[in-house]
Amino acid sequence: MSLQDKYKTLVDLASELGIENLQIREQDHVLYIDGVAKSAADKDKLWDAYEKADPEYRSADVVMNIEVQExxxxxxxxxxxxxxxxxxxxxxxxxxxxxxxxxxxxxxxxxxxxxxxxxxxxx
CATH class of the missing domain: 3.10.350.10 (LysM domain)
Known part of the structure; x- marks a missing residue:
């Protein structure tokens, strides 16, 4: 299973929230998610979704670089x-x-x- 499959709900949520300049890539067994959120609340929603998929971030296989530009x-x-x-x-x-x-x-x-x-x- 690819990391994009594992974190499909997170990737889908990023799209639904309209994260601008959204870039998703896998490299060296890490999923990188980059982009610009419209609000801090949207960024928090992404982190909440990540925590649901990987409680306490134990897998350490996602790097999110989401800026906020309100x-x-x-x-x-x-x-x-x-x-x-x-x-x-x-x-x-x-x-x-x-x-x-x-x-x-x-x-x-x-x-x-x-x-x-x-x-x-x-x-």
Whole structure:
């Protein structure tokens, strides 16, 4: 069985997520998956799928080099009573995507402060 067969669900997911510049190759018993994800959440989905196929990454037969290139739609200033979920719902993005785009200022997604300027990614 080839590695592409073994990790078919991972390869299919990469295609479904629209990973740009997707390159998949086998070399020296290692499957290399390269590309650019639209969001950190998509990259996380790929890692989750890999872990399901190879729990705890014991086989060490996949190398994923997935970059994240989020496009910024606009900046949003946090108001009293806001939450990442509420902001995400208003812009049609997940709170996780907003959190990932703003990790430089948000350390805890449950604690955001009025006045903070958040980047809202295009998903």
């Amino acid at each position: 496009k910024i739609l606009r900046e949003y200033t946090v108001e009293i009573g806001d939450s990442l979920s509420k902001i995400g719902k208003a812009y049609g993005v997940s709170w996780q995507d907003i959190f990932e785009a703003n990790k430089d200022i948000i350390s805890n997604p449950d604690l955001i402060q009025p006045g903070w300027k958040l980047k809202i990614p295009i998903v």
